[in-house]
Amino acid sequence: MTEAVLIDMFSTENNGRKHSIEPLLRRAMTIVGEQCAVEDLSVYIMYCQTFGCDTNDARDSFLHALRCFQGLKRRIELVSNASVAATLYTIKQKLDQKNASVVKIILPLQRKAAMQVYVNSLFTEVYTIGFEILSMDSGDNNLQPSVGQHCESDSLTGQQLDLIKSDIHMHLGSLRANGEFTILKSSLIPDTTFIHGFSTRTGGISYLPNLESLNLFSSPKRKDPEAVVAENVRRLAKAVGFNPERFHLLKAAHGNDVWIMGKTEPDSYDGIVANQKGVTIAAPGADCIPLLFSDPVKKAYGAAHSGWKGTLLGVAMATVNAMVSEFGCSKKDVLIALGPSIGPCCFTLSQEEAIAFHTIDPKCVQRFESPTPSIDLRKATRILLERGGIPGENIQDHLTLCTSCHPDLFFSHHRDGPNFGTQIGFISVRN
Template sequence: MAEVVLIDMFSVEFTSHHYCIKQFLDAAMKIVLMKSDPTTSSIYIMYCQTFGCDNNDARDVFLHAIRSFQTLKKPIELISAAGVTATLHNVKQKLDENNISRVRIILPKNRTCLMKAFIDRLFTQVYTFEYELLELNYAQQPSDMNNTFMEKQLELVECDIQIYLGTLPGRGELTILKSPLIPENVFNHGFTTRCGGVSYIPALSSLNLYSSSSRRDSPAVVAENMRRLSMAVGFNPKNFHLVKAAHASDVWIMGKKEPDSYDGIVTNQKGVTIAAPGADCIPLLFSDPVTKAIGAAHSGWKGTLLGVSMATVNAMISEYGCDVKDIQVVLGPSLGPCCFTLTQAEAKAFYDIDKRCVHQFESSNPKVDFRRATRILLERGGILPNNIEDKLVLCTSCNQELFFSHSRDGENFGTQIGFIAVKN
C-alpha cells in the first residue's frame, strides 16, 4: 500500500536563521534515507504561506536545500497555506485524490502533541500516521508544556479548524425537501439532499451529515455541514439527536436512558431536533399535532420486517398518549424497487406481507419495494392512509445529483437525514 512522507516545517523560524532551514531539511533527509520505503509515492513539505515573504535569502536557502531531496527520485510537492488547518486540509485533498491512507510525518518533537490534535480532528481511522521525531537544537520543548498549556492549545486547534472550515464555499445550493402533511406552524422538519456542504470527496460531496471511522469525511467537516444546515433551517445543533442505527426496531424514548443503539427516537420536548439517517434506507418522520409529540426512525429492509415503523408509533402512543389516528408519517427518499433486489428467500418475507411488495418473485433476485411494505404495515397498525406521505420517496440510487446512495457509491458513501422538531 502506497504512502507519502509529510515533512512539517511550520515551526521552523526561517527569517533570521538560515542555518535552521538546512539543519531541519538535512535531518529530515537522513530519516527518509534511513527508513527508505519503496511504497513511498511522494514527499510533501508543508510550511507557512508567509515563509520567506520578507526575506528572499531565506527562500533561496529553502529552495536550494529542497533540491537535495531530488536524489530520492520521488515527486516532491510544496504545500502551504496561512495556517496549519488549511495546509493539512490541502494535504488531505491530495491524499484523497490519490486514494492514499498511509502517512509518515517528520516533525520536531515539540510539535507532536499539537499535530496529533489537528490530525485527530481532520482525519478518520481510514488513515494511519507514523511519527518520526526530530531533535533540533533550536526547537526546544517549551518549559510550560503542562496540562493547562495543552488545554489552551487544543482550544486554539478547535477554533482554528472551525474558522477555516467556516470560510469554505458551499458546494451547490443547500436544498431541503418538506412534506405538506406536517404542519409548519407546529413542527420544523425536512429531508436533506446532498447539496450545500463542504465535503469534497465525490461519493461524500457535499452535505454529508455522518462521520464514520471507515469513511474519509472527518467529524470536523461533518460538524461544519451540520452547522450550515442548522443555520439554514433554524435549529440548535447542540440539541440535535441522530438515530444510532443498527437495522433493528429498538426505540429510544428521550428522557430515559439512551441505549447503545436504536433505530427510532420519540420525544415531546420543544426545541429538540431528532433525526434519522438515510443513504438507501428510509428516514421516517412522525408527528402528532394534537399532543405535539414527534418521532424519527431509520428503516432499512431488515428494520422494515422487524417493525421499526410501528414500534415508533407505539412508543408515541404509550409515552405521550397519542391517538393512532392523529399520527402523521412521512417517508423520506430511499432505494426504490427499481434498484433494490434481494435473494428469493429474503424477498419471501415481503411477498408474505403483500404480493405487490415484490416484483418478479420467481426470479433468483426479485425486486423488492420495502417502501410499499412500510405503508402497508403502518396502515395495518392503524395509521390512516391519508396520514401517510410517500410522495417524497424518490429513489436515492437513481437520483445521483440529489442523494447519497450506499448501493451506488460503495463503502465511502455519504448520508442525508430526515429531521423534525417541535417548535418553541
C-alpha cells in the same frame, strides 16, 4: 497502497531562517531517503506563511534547502498557509486525490501532541498515520521513532486544545459550499409547528466523489471526518433554522429499538421520539428509509431509520407506539413522511429473504420467481403502518425518489460502495 510523507516545519522560530531550516530539513529528508522505499512516494513540507516572517524569504529558504535533496528523485511539494488546519486539510485533499492512505509525519517533539489533535479531527481510521520525531539539535543525528509513544512533556493545555479546535472550525467554516441547499419537505407535517425536511447531497463542503457535498454522517470506516460532518450540520442548521448544538442523529443498528429522549440513551437504536422544544432529531438514510413522525396535537415528534431488516422488524410502528405510550399521542393524529430511499427498481434480495416481504403482501415483491426478487420497502412500510392503526391519509411517501437512481440528488450505498455519503430526515418543534 499509495504512501506519502508529511514533514512538519510549521514551528515559527524556524521559518525563514536558512541556518535553522537546512539542518532540520536534511535530517527529515534522511528519514525519507533511508526509511521510505516506495518509488512514487509523495513528500509534502508544511510551513507557516506569515507570523512576522516574509513569505518569499521563507519560501526561498525552503527551496534553497531542497536543492540539496534533488538526487532523491522524490516529488516534493511545499504547502503553506497561516493556519495549521488550512495547511493540513490542503494536504489531505492532495492525499485523497492520489488515494494515499498511509502517511508518515516527521516533526519536532513539541509539535507531536498538537499534530495528533489535528490528525484526529481531520482524518479517520481509513488512514494509517505514523509519527517520527525530528531532533531539534542540529548536532544530533539520532532520529527517534515515536509511533504509538506518549510523552508527558508532549501534552497540551485546555487553552491550547481550544485554539486548535478554533483553528479547525474557522478553516472549515471558510470553505466554499458545493452547490445550494435543496431540502425536501412534507406537505403533511405542519410547517407552523415543526421544522423538518429531508436533506439532499448539495450545499456542504465534503469533496470526495461519493461524499460530495452535504455528507451528514461520519464513520471511522469512511474518509469524511467528524469535523467536516459537523460543519455540514452547522450549515444545514443555519439554512433551515435549527440549533446545531441541540442536534441528535440516531445510532442506527438495523433493528427496532426506540430511544425516548430524556431517558438513558442506548448504544444503538433505529427510532427516536421527543417532545422537547428546540431539540432536533434526525435519522440517516443512504438507501434505507428515513421516516419523520409528528403529532401537532401533543407537539411530539419522532424519526426512524428503516432498512429492509428494520422494516421487517416493524421499526416504524415501534416509533409510533413509543409516541403513544410516552406522550399520550393518538394514532389518528400522528403524521408520517417517508424520505428518499432505494426503490424496487434497484433493490433486490435473495428469494429466501424476499419471502418475508411476500408474506406481508405480494405487492411488496416484484419478480418473486426470480433468484433475486425486487423489494418495495416503501410499500411494505405503508402496509405495516396502516395495519398498525395509522390512517392511510396520514402517510406521505411520494417524496421517496429512488436514491440509487438519482446521483445528482442523493447518496446511495448500493450505487457508491462502502465510502458512501449519507442524507438525513430531521424534525423539531418550533420554539
